[in-house]
Every structure is written in structure tokens, then in C-alpha cells.
Amino acid sequence: MWNAFLLVIALSLDSFLASLAYGGEHIRIPWKSAVLISSIGVLFLSFSLYTAAFIQQFIPPYICRMISFTIFFMIGLSSLFQGTIKSFLGTYKRKKLSFEYSGISFVLDIYLDETKADADNSKLLSLKEALYLAVALSIDSLASGFALGISIVQPLPVLVISFCVGILAILGGSFLGSRVLSLKECRLSWVSGVLFLILAFSRIL
Numbered sequence: 001m002w003n004a005f006l007l008v009i010a011l012s013l014d015s016f017l018a019s020l021a022y023g024g025e026h027i028r029i030p031w032k033s034a035v036l037i038s039s040i041g042v043l044f045l046s047f048s049l050y051t052a053a054f055i056q057q058f059i060p061p062y063i064c065r066m067i068s069f070t071i072f073f074m075i076g077l078s079s080l081f082q083g084t085i086k087s088f089l090g091t092y093k094r095k096k097l098s099f100e101y102s103g104i105s106f107v108l109d110i111y112l113d114e115t116k117a118d119a120d121n122s123k124l125l126s127l128k129e130a131l132y133l134a135v136a137l138s139i140d141s142l143a144s145g146f147a148l149g150i151s152i153v154q155p156l157p158v159l160v161i162s163f164c165v166g167i168l169a170i171l172g173g174s175f176l177g178s179r180v181l182s183l184k185e186c187r188l189s190w191v192s193g194v195l196f197l198i199l200a201f202s203r204i205l
Contacts, residue, residue, distance in 0.1 A: 003199055004158045007148050008165050010042065010079075010195040014137055022175020027123050029170060033130035038166035040134035044141040046159050052149025057124075064150040072200035075140055079193030091149045110182040117188035144196065 056064050
């Protein structure tokens with residue numbers, strides 16, 4: 001169960017850091033938007049958890065462990081080098097992608113800079129804008145949920161805890177960011193990277 005706890009913390013940290021950036025830019029996140037973001041994240045997570053729980057019935061345990069290790073390891077590395085990855089994607093997008101604010105492009109923009117979800121510059125994250133942010137933040141949930149779901153027995157408690165912690169992370173990050181401006185440039189994505197790597201090696205040790 002401690003693996004599930006680490007996963008929830010790692011996923012919630014992404015939401016916390018995004019909300020921290022919003023608070024630093026004085027963009028308010030209403031509680032309804034926070035609930036929507038957390039709900040979308042749990043929806044992605046539940047899909048991957050239950051899909052993995054079904055698939056594991058047909059795959060030998062040692063293969064399940066290796067799949068789980070590989071997914072967590074790759075997510076961990078991407079989190080550790082998130083700054084470099086975002087810089088590369090930003091350069092590539094400017095040079096290669098021509099479509100403007102269509103669905104995929106907008107989500108990529110938000111991945112590169114979470115505060116761009118406030119597309120109308122209203123300093124208030126609407127439900128529609130929160131939906132785009134939720135999708136950008138939930139990509140890790142799909143992969144990591146599948147990795148954990150291969151070995152988890154009861155997904156429901158994980159989903160409930162993830163939903164509650166997610167809301168607290170979003171509202172807490174927004175509150176802190178709006179009051180401590182120095183936190184706006186805080187770079188803590190490496191922490192979630194370390195947690196994912198711990199999860200990875202726990203699959204094979």
C-alpha cells in the first residue's frame with residue numbers, strides 16, 4: 001500500500017507545482033475548478049488502474065513487474081529532466097508546429113507553461129480552462145496508474161485518496177503561490193522524479 005501512497009504524492013506534486021505557478025501569477029483557481037482538475041486526474045487514473053488490473057490476469061507476474069518497472073523508470077527520468085524536456089519541446093514547437101491553439105497544440109502549450117491555460121487572461125481559471133489544464137496534468141496518471149494497477153488489489157481507496165489529496169494540493173499551491181512570490185520559480189519536479197524511481201525499483205527488488 002505504501003507504493004500507492006508514493007504514487008498519490010508524486011502525482012499530487014505536479015498539481016501543487018502548477019497551482020504554485022498560478023498563484024505566483026495571481027491567477028485564482030476557484031474550488032470548482034480545483035474539483036474538476038482533481039476529478040479528471042482521478043478519471044484518467046481509474047481507467048489505467050482498472051485496465052491494468054484486468055490485463056494482469058493474463059500476464060505472468062514477473063512480466064508484470066518488469067512492465068511496471070519500465071513505466072515508472074521512464075516517468076521518473078522524464079520528471080528529473082523535465083526542465084530540459086520542456087525547453088526542447090518548446091523549441092521544436094516553435095519551429096515545426098504550425099497549428100495554433102487547436103486541441104493538441106493548446107495542451108502542449110499548457111504542458112510547457114501551465115499558466116497558459118488562462119487563455120483569456122482573466123486571472124481566473126474557468127471550468128473550461130481547468131479542463132485543458134487537467135488533461136495536461138493527467139498524462140502521467142495514465143501511465144503510472146497502469147504501472148501500479150498491474151500489482152494493486154483494491155484500486156478504489158487509492159482513487160478516493162488521490163481525489164482528496166489532489167484538491168488540497170491545488171488549493172494549497174494556489175494559496176502559497178499568491179502569498180510567497182519567491183515560490184513562483186520553485187523547481188521541484190525532481191522530487192516526483194525521485195518518488196517514481198523509488199516506485200520503479202520497488203517493482204524488482
